[in-house]
Amino acid sequence: MHSTILLPAAILVAWSLVMLLWTVVTRMPALQKSGIDLAKAPPGGRGEALNGVLPDNVMWKSHNYSHLMEQPTLFYAAVAILALAGAGEGLNTQLAWDYVVLRIVHSLWQATVNKIPVRFVLFSLSTLCLVALAVNAVRATL
Numbered sequence: 001m002h003s004t005i006l007l008p009a010a011i012l013v014a015w016s017l018v019m020l021l022w023t024v025v026t027r028m029p030a031l032q033k034s035g036i037d038l039a040k041a042p043p044g045g046r047g048e049a050l051n052g053v054l055p056d057n058v059m060w061k062s063h064n065y066s067h068l069m070e071q072p073t074l075f076y077a078a079v080a081i082l083a084l085a086g087a088g089e090g091l092n093t094q095l096a097w098d099y100v101v102l103r104i105v106h107s108l109w110q111a112t113v114n115k116i117p118v119r120f121v122l123f124s125l126s127t128l129c130l131v132a133l134a135v136n137a138v139r140a141t142l
Contacts, residue, residue: 003082004089005079005083005092006083012075012076015107019111022061023065027050027058030058031050060110060112060114064111067106067110074130074134078133081140081141082133085137095136096129098129099129106123
């Protein structure tokens with residue numbers, strides 16, 4: 001089965017891994033600079049425990065990576081449903097690309113500038129794309 005809607009989903013998967021790498025590349029030197037030794041960290045420690053410990057601009061990458069594990073899961077489901085239902089072309093592919101581009105821009109903004117009003121607009125626009133994809137997924141399966 002070939003469906004053009006699968007490519008934007010694959011790109012968002014790859015982008016999520018880029019954000020993970022960016023998180024590690026910025027966090028490890030910040031940990032060293034702050035004198036935190038991971039070998040001595042208490043069992044069960046989580047990344048969010050570093051909020052307020054590491055600089056905010058370091059943590060923004062991690063926050064965004066977490067965001068990419070949240071709402072985009074609905075995007076992947078909608079894309080899979082549309083592809084399997086034979087509705088993964090045309091407008092749905094365009095909506096998927098719009099969603100992915102907006103999420104990448106959102107990531108770059110959050111990871112570097114992180115001014116909330118712009119971030120909120122980017123998130124809201126991507127959510128509108130996701131809503132349209134979800135509605136179309138329901139319609140395609142009726």
